[in-house]
Amino acid sequence: MNLKEEIIKLKEELDVTLVAHFYQRDEVFELADITGDSLELAKRAKATDSKFIVFCGVGFMGESVKVMSPEKTVLMPKIACCAMARMIDEGYYEENLVKINEAGISNDDILPITYINSSAAVKARVGKMGGMVCTSSNAYKIIEKGLKSGKKIFFVPDRCLGQNFAKSLNLKSAIVGDGSDLKEADIICYNGFCSVHQQFTVEDIEFYREKYPDILIAVHPECDPKVCDASDFVGSTSQLITYIKELPEDQKVAVGTEFNMVNRLRTKNTYILSSTKPECPTMNETTLQDVYNTLKSIKDDNIIKETEIVVSEENIKYARLALERMFEV
Structure with a gap:
């Protein structure tokens, strides 16, 4: 049995939900029960009945799950750090x-x-x-x-x-x-x-507009204001996905956001708005082996201390208050 099959088997045996952010490696993303952007993942993880949430992403995201669901045990196969x-x-x-x-x-x-x-x-x-x-x-x-x-x-x-x-x-x-x-x-x-979104430049946009006069440019608002000003569409991760999926298949689009996500959007007429690969290094730290090790530690009732997300009661209280004010709006 290979690693992927072992992970699927452990998921079936355990009271666990595997969660992965859009920017995760394909092999990790494909095995997740829930995928999405950071806040969506925290909300959907809260709605599950699972005792254990195994979260594949970066540290602040795992903390958001814990803040919203303090009763759950939140584990991260790799507590990677978001540079921002x-x-x-x-x-x-x-x-x-x-x-x-x-x-x-x-x-x-x-x-x-x-x-x-x-x-x-x-x-x-x-x-x-x-x-x-x-x-x-x-x-x-x-x-x-x-x-x-x-x-x-x-x-x-x-x-x-x-x-x-x-x-x-x-x-x-x-x-x-x-x-x-x-x-x-x-x-x-x-x-x-964001170090990834700082890679996109106005020169990149000019290159694509010269090469494909009818191309559309879609970028994330974490990009430099000059890049956003020169683009046709500026939107969050989920908004970019919706915008691009609704385009006619023959409409070319260059996208300014993380490589793994763009690579999954559609197979034709979609380009990365950069001469270098805009891949988030910390989002790519989590491997299938890490996921397996975490699931196995749950099964063996021997959770790896370094994988558990712990947030103080005071920080949960006030961070949750800040989140709840957002939900009210």
């Missing part, structure tokens, strides 16, 4: 607040909003300050709701998302630490970014 999420922690969050205060803006005049790509600890800090979580697909609604408070939005950790959404809403944005005027901004952005 790692750019901010509680310490950096506080340092940025100090810089904002030094610019003449008090905490009482700030409403923090954190992108889902952040740790439970950061989400909890945002929740304590009355803030919310957002995703790339609902950020417009969340920011619009936040602005009704009359406060400035402190958007963490992705500056590109913050800038792109500010521009789409005809608002002013500024980045902490780059010398821009924070007092003039409606949305103050933390200076983080």
Whole structure:
């Protein structure tokens, strides 16, 4: 029996749901019971009756499942790190607040909003300050709701998302630490970014438009604002999937997001918007062997300590509050 067959057999025997993000390797993705983007996975994992959730993705995603389903045992075959999420922690969050205060803006005049790509600890800090979580697909609604408070939005950790959404809403944005005027901004952005989506450039778009005059360009809002401005469609992971699947088969499209996902979209007339392979290295760390080892540890009642996601009760409480405020919107 090969590794794939062993995994299928263990899944049938155990009270477990195998979950995988869109960016996972094909061999892992294909075996998952639930696939999707980060928030969708947390919501669907919560809805299962399984005692064990085996989550294939990056650390902050496993934490989101634990925050929403603290009664479940959440295991990650590989607790890989999202580079963007790692750019901010509680310490950096506080340092940025100090810089904002030094610019003449008090905490009482700030409403923090954190992108889902952040740790439970950061989400909890945002929740304590009355803030919310957002995703790339609902950020417009969340920011619009936040602005009704009359406060400035402190958007963490992705500056590109913050800038792109500010521009789409005809608002002013500024980045902490780059010398821009924070007092003039409606949305103050933390200076983080996604290393994969930074690979796409306006030059890439120009190359494809010159080669295929009728081609469409579709990108993720984690891309640089200049890239988003030059594209035909900007949308979240799920929005990109819907947009591309609804295109006529003969319509060429170049896509600016992670390689594994784009590669699965459709077989014809779909191109990667990059001269290099935009593959998320940490999303590709999880292997079939890792999945098997985790499932086997459940069967043997000998869970590998390093695979279990643990979040403190306080962080669960306040991170969940930030998530619930998003769901209300």
